[in-house]
Amino acid sequence: MWSYAFKRAGTTAVTLLAASIIIFAFIHIVPGDPIYVLLGDTATPDQIDALRHQLGLDQPIILQYLTWAGHVLEGDLGRSIFFQAPVLSVIADGAETSILLATMTMIWVAVIGVPIGMIAAVRHGTWLDQGLSGGAMLMASIPTFWVGLYLILIFAAWLGWFPSSGYPSIFEGGVVNLRYLVLPSLALAAPNAALILRLTRASMLDVSREDYVRTARAKGIRPWQVVRRHIWRNALLAVVSAFGFTFAALLSEAVVTETVFALPGIGRLVVQSILRRDYPVIQGVILVIVVVYLLINLIVDLSYRLLDPRVELQ
Amino acid sequence: MLTVCDLTVSVGPETSPVDIVAGVSFGLAKGEILGLVGESGCGKSMTSLAVMGLLPQPGPRVRAGRVLLEGCDVTQLQPWQRVEAGHGRMAMIFQEPMTSLNPVRRIGDQIAEAVRVHEGISGAAALVRARELLELVRMPDPKMQLSAYPHQLSGGQRQRVMIAIALACRPQVLVADEPTTALDVTIQVQILGLLRELCNRLDMAILFITHDMGVIAQLADRVAVMYAGRIVETASVGALFGAPRHHYTRGLMDCMPSRNSGARRLPTISGQPPLPGTVAAGCVFALRCAAVRDECRVAPPPRLEASQGHEVLCAFPLAGGGLP
Numbered sequence: 001m002w003s004y005a006f007k008r009a010g011t012t013a014v015t016l017l018a019a020s021i022i023i024f025a026f027i028h029i030v031p032g033d034p035i036y037v038l039l040g041d042t043a044t045p046d047q048i049d050a051l052r053h054q055l056g057l058d059q060p061i062i063l064q065y066l067t068w069a070g071h072v073l074e075g076d077l078g079r080s081i082f083f084q085a086p087v088l089s090v091i092a093d094g095a096e097t098s099i100l101l102a103t104m105t106m107i108w109v110a111v112i113g114v115p116i117g118m119i120a121a122v123r124h125g126t127w128l129d130q131g132l133s134g135g136a137m138l139m140a141s142i143p144t145f146w147v148g149l150y151l152i153l154i155f156a157a158w159l160g161w162f163p164s165s166g167y168p169s170i171f172e173g174g175v176v177n178l179r180y181l182v183l184p185s186l187a188l189a190a191p192n193a194a195l196i197l198r199l200t201r202a203s204m205l206d207v208s209r210e211d212y213v214r215t216a217r218a219k220g221i222r223p224w225q226v227v228r229r230h231i232w233r234n235a236l237l238a239v240v241s242a243f244g245f246t247f248a249a250l251l252s253e254a255v256v257t258e259t260v261f262a263l264p265g266i267g268r269l270v271v272q273s274i275l276r277r278d279y280p281v282i283q284g285v286i287l288v289i290v291v292v293y294l295l296i297n298l299i300v301d302l303s304y305r306l307l308d309p310r311v312e313l314q
Numbered sequence: 315m316l317t318v319c320d321l322t323v324s325v326g327p328e329t330s331p332v333d334i335v336a337g338v339s340f341g342l343a344k345g346e347i348l349g350l351v352g353e354s355g356c357g358k359s360m361t362s363l364a365v366m367g368l369l370p371q372p373g374p375r376v377r378a379g380r381v382l383l384e385g386c387d388v389t390q391l392q393p394w395q396r397v398e399a400g401h402g403r404m405a406m407i408f409q410e411p412m413t414s415l416n417p418v419r420r421i422g423d424q425i426a427e428a429v430r431v432h433e434g435i436s437g438a439a440a441l442v443r444a445r446e447l448l449e450l451v452r453m454p455d456p457k458m459q460l461s462a463y464p465h466q467l468s469g470g471q472r473q474r475v476m477i478a479i480a481l482a483c484r485p486q487v488l489v490a491d492e493p494t495t496a497l498d499v500t501i502q503v504q505i506l507g508l509l510r511e512l513c514n515r516l517d518m519a520i521l522f523i524t525h526d527m528g529v530i531a532q533l534a535d536r537v538a539v540m541y542a543g544r545i546v547e548t549a550s551v552g553a554l555f556g557a558p559r560h561h562y563t564r565g566l567m568d569c570m571p572s573r574n575s576g577a578r579r580l581p582t583i584s585g586q587p588p589l590p591g592t593v594a595a596g597c598v599f600a601l602r603c604a605a606v607r608d609e610c611r612v613a614p615p616p617r618l619e620a621s622q623g624h625e626v627l628c629a630f631p632l633a634g635g636g637l638p
Contacts, residue, residue, distance in 0.1 A: 125372060209370075211413040218368055218406045219428040219479060220397035229427070230416050308418050309463045 019290045024065045034081045034277035078280035087284040097167050098266040102250035108189035117200025139194035148187035148260040165262040184261040203235040244300035252289045315519045316342040316487045321379035323364045332591035335360050336543040347520045349534030357543040358523045362491045366406045367392040405480035409492040411472035415464040422460030428482035447478040470501035491523045506533050539563045542587050542598040549624040559620045559631040561603045
């Protein structure tokens with residue numbers, strides 16, 4: 001167990017190093033300059049040089065990287081050029097929205113996608129299965145912004161059940177503020193639940209053709225017990241890893257939904273920071289996202305160990 | 315104990331079904347081992363799955379015929395329906411012990427599950443019975459193995475677990491579909507010995523499916539030889555090996571290597587079995603039979619009784635009197 005943790009930490013460190021170099025290099029290859037964003041068109045060359053020197057952007061790029069990496073190792077992600085605030089606090093503001101939004105979305109995905117996928121698999125070949133699978137295909141094909149706009153139209157504009165945009169922090173307004181995330185999480189859940197539905201269905205059908213399912217049937221146990229005791233858990237193995245990656249993707253890539261619902265999430269933060277050439281924020285956010293992916297990977301691997309006794313942690 | 319009458323298993327549309335098992339009949343007496351032998355694709359596995367009610371769905375179906383377990387009609391019944399109807403005392407073991415056990419559940423759990431269905435006992439009592447069953451199949455260290463997972467066991471041990479699961483219903487009939495084919499020869503001998511012993515001790519009948527004539531000779535009391543979905547010859551092991559009457563059976567025996575066959579090439583039966591659905595009028599073996607006559611290609615062969623309990627599906631069977 002400990003040797004596993006040690007090895008895992010080692011590979012994680014190497015991945016992080018490689019990722020940080022790539023991030024840094026790519027951002028500085030992209031044309032554009034934060035100085036012009038900050039000072040506008042009217043700045044004099046002297047002002048520009050002064051600010052460039054102040055931000056350390058006149059240094060050679062390798063030196064800039066080493067300075068940045070040194071600070072990161074000390075837990076300091078630097079200051080945002082645009083916000084004039086520590087990068088960590090900028091990310092923390094976005095992370096609250098993104099984590100809550102992704103979690104709420106995954107709850108929808110789990111309670112809608114998995115059970116309906118199971119029903120489709122058990123009834124496979126019937127009109128019910130064809131209806132559910134076809135519906136899932138449709139949901140997976142509709143763009144999220146379209147679903148989002150219709151949710152706003154129906155549940156915010158007409159019915160007035162949920163707010164249409166924005167998200168005030170739950171630390172300021174209390175848990176009731178979660179209602180701001182209901183519509184965006186439903187919009188995000190639609191295509192993801194559809195994919196999980198189809199994956200659950202396919203995985204259950206795969207497992208139901210296994211020899212040990214025939215053994216279970218030969219024992220004389222009832223069909224639904226065969227599903228519950230023998231098919232379900234084995235089929236879940238494939239679904240668990242999809243869950244992990246969906247969650248990670250939702251944290252960082254919900255940009256369209258965040259824009260439609262005007263949510264201050266991580267996805268929008270990245271895009272806006274790229275437009276502003278806010279280098280420290282871009283680097284910081286992407287580094288955090290890489291760490292999140294690595295963590296989720298680890299959690300998926302650990303949960304495999306719980307679900308499948310054949311998996312040894314090595 | 316088990317009577318199968320005119321069992322026909324078909325695939326394809328209702329209007330133009332293709333028979334992969336065509337009118338198979340046999341009986342199985344108490345404590346008897348019947349070997350069902352034939353080459354790959356002859357329908358022997360489909361016969362065994364149809365008898366058990368385990369045909370894959372959607373897929374082949376029983377189109378005609380009856381399966382009687384102790385005189386009760388269990389045709390078309392899946393195992394759980396048979397248990398509900400009170401005819402649960404038939405079990406099956408399979409060819410692949412490596413994949414026939416659920417990899418994520420403990421051995422004891424998987425045996426106890428079968429015990430619970432058939433004995434109506436729960437929890438700890440079922441586990442005690444599971445341990446007894448492991449002892450019955452001569453599993454080394456049964457108490458430890460209850461909490462083991464399938465991947466921690468060898469192939470032979472897993473097949474013993476499969477047999478233990480099958481014995482949970484105190485079966486009167488055990489269907490064994492090539493249970494030793496995937497095992498090493500030494501393990502194979504052990505498992506065959508175990509099956510023989512259980513058959514005697516528990517007064518259980520076994521329908522033993524195999525393609526291996528050697529295993530039949532070693533284990534079975536009676537033999538049914540299958541070809542292209544039909545049983546072409548039925549006899550006691552002694553009678554069949556002493557004097558096969560069907561040309562196909564004779565061909566199979568000639569193909570068996572023996573210790574004094576030396577370095578000479580083994581004979582083969584030329585050609586291939588007909589594909590299901592392509593069988594024309596007449597005898598299914600006509601295309602490959604060395605002694606084929608014109609009549610064989612026209613009319614289906616009669617089922618002749620060559621001697622007491624020795625039936626052959628051939629218009630011109632081989633003469634009795636032993637192999638030359």
